[in-house]
Amino acid sequence: MGYSIAASHAKGKCATDKIFGANGAAVKAVTEVGKERVVNATVGAILDDNEQLPCLATVEKVYRELAMKDVIAYAPISGLPTYLKASIDLNFADNKPAAYIDAIATAGGSGAVHHTIWNYSELGDTVLTSDWFWGPYRVLCNDMLRKLDTYTLFDEQMHFNLNAFEQKVASLLAKQDSLVVIINTPAHNPTGYSLTDSEWSAVLDVAKRVTLNPAKRLILLIDVAYIDYSGEKNATRSFMKLFEQLPANILAIFAASMSKGFTMYGQRVGAMIGVSADKDVIKEFVDINQYTSRATWSNINRGVQQVLATIYEDKQLLAKVEAERTVLYHMIRERAEIFMAEARQANLTMLPYIAGFFLTVPTKNSEAVCALLAKEYIFAVPLANGIRIAVCAVPKTKMIGMAAKFVQAIKAVE
Numbered sequence: 001m002g003y004s005i006a007a008s009h010a011k012g013k014c015a016t017d018k019i020f021g022a023n024g025a026a027v028k029a030v031t032e033v034g035k036e037r038v039v040n041a042t043v044g045a046i047l048d049d050n051e052q053l054p055c056l057a058t059v060e061k062v063y064r065e066l067a068m069k070d071v072i073a074y075a076p077i078s079g080l081p082t083y084l085k086a087s088i089d090l091n092f093a094d095n096k097p098a099a100y101i102d103a104i105a106t107a108g109g110s111g112a113v114h115h116t117i118w119n120y121s122e123l124g125d126t127v128l129t130s131d132w133f134w135g136p137y138r139v140l141c142n143d144m145l146r147k148l149d150t151y152t153l154f155d156e157q158m159h160f161n162l163n164a165f166e167q168k169v170a171s172l173l174a175k176q177d178s179l180v181v182i183i184n185t186p187a188h189n190p191t192g193y194s195l196t197d198s199e200w201s202a203v204l205d206v207a208k209r210v211t212l213n214p215a216k217r218l219i220l221l222i223d224v225a226y227i228d229y230s231g232e233k234n235a236t237r238s239f240m241k242l243f244e245q246l247p248a249n250i251l252a253i254f255a256a257s258m259s260k261g262f263t264m265y266g267q268r269v270g271a272m273i274g275v276s277a278d279k280d281v282i283k284e285f286v287d288i289n290q291y292t293s294r295a296t297w298s299n300i301n302r303g304v305q306q307v308l309a310t311i312y313e314d315k316q317l318l319a320k321v322e323a324e325r326t327v328l329y330h331m332i333r334e335r336a337e338i339f340m341a342e343a344r345q346a347n348l349t350m351l352p353y354i355a356g357f358f359l360t361v362p363t364k365n366s367e368a369v370c371a372l373l374a375k376e377y378i379f380a381v382p383l384a385n386g387i388r389i390a391v392c393a394v395p396k397t398k399m400i401g402m403a404a405k406f407v408q409a410i411k412a413v414e
């Protein structure tokens with residue numbers, strides 16, 4: 001390392017993002033051989049069949065009709081009250097648990113993950129997530145001087161690995177008094193997996209078992225960034241009803257985001273929604289997270305909070321947004337179904353995809369396989385033990401034949 005004047009905790013930090021790296025290679029290929037020949041499966045945003053970033057039409061209309069004062073004024077640090085109400089109600093739909101619930105506006109879902117780690121794990125502690133996970137979880141932990149550990153997500157039947165989960169949670173809670181566990185469902189990034197209600201019920205039974213000692217605290221951070229592309233609104237939220245009557249030393253926090261569900265990625269609007277059986281826990285949740293907002297970004301984008309409030313308060317607008325989003329949902333599903341059908345035919349192993357922006361092909365040689373695929377102008381993201389394919393971004397016609405190319409590339413490097 002060269003000359004450095006950074007503080008000791010900051011020295012050497014550099015977020016080299018594999019996703020942006022792979023995307024850069026795809027963009028370069030487009031300039032060389034033209035858009036038609038390049039399959040860019042790296043992008044974590046929806047692209048339509050012309051490879052353009054679509055905005056939900058009603059969201060755009062409401063945004064463009066915002067009063068200028070709603071764009072330029074500061075929002076309250078905790079968020080616009082009407083936005084927070086909308087976020088909570090849209091998060092649960094008809095499945096709101098009977099519990100104390102409150103919310104704080106955050107800079108996207110990322111902000112909710114940030115605040116949860118900062119305020120609910122001790123310095124130096126370990127945060128837990130599954131072995132397939134969204135890379136920034138580790139960056140967020142490291143930056144805040146925490147560690148990230150993982151449990152094996154799938155068992156041999158490719159279902160949620162409850163034993164692995166329980167063992168890791170129990171062993172970490174033997175070493176530390178509080179534990180933040182991040183569960184990204186439904187439509188997990190990068191696999192597309194969604195926990196079933198019975199898996200959730202088993203997870204909550206584990207949570208109750210490991211917190212019988214009141215000195216131990218468990219914080220379940222449920223990252224629902226992709227929930228609006230995971231299936232029917234209430235079916236995909238029915239697990240939320242299970243978060244009733246949990247002991248006071250278990251806190252559930254939902255990390256909600258307008259990035260995907262409202263196609264507002266760059267506007268940085270999200271919310272953290274706390275659920276507890278204990279009134280004091282929720283009062284503290286609001287107080288400490290508002291404080292951290294003040295200390296991190298002050299307040300967030302006001303205009304887009306107002307967009308959500310306006311849409312939520314007008315049921316016709318909301319119905320329109322949902323209908324427009326359903327079109328995108330079906331577009332993504334169709335693409336994933338092409339890959340899944342071809343994978344089945346070609347005996348290509350993939351992780352269990354239920355819904356969402358991504359699917360994953362497991363392989364130990366992901367870098368080498370991706371390098372071979374790049375020669376055919378197919379660009380995907382190499383992960384530690386697999387390759388992530390962003391079906392959200394690849395037009396249907398370009399999905400055809402992709403699974404076979406994966407089979408060839410994997411065989412060639414074996």
Ligand SMILES: Cc1ncc(COP(=O)(O)O)c(C=O)c1O
Nearest residue numbers: 108109110134189223225257259
């Ligand atoms: C798993 C997961 N969680 C959360 C987010 C948060 O996104 P944002 O901060 O834009 O809301 C993303 C975005 O890529 C994601 O993939």
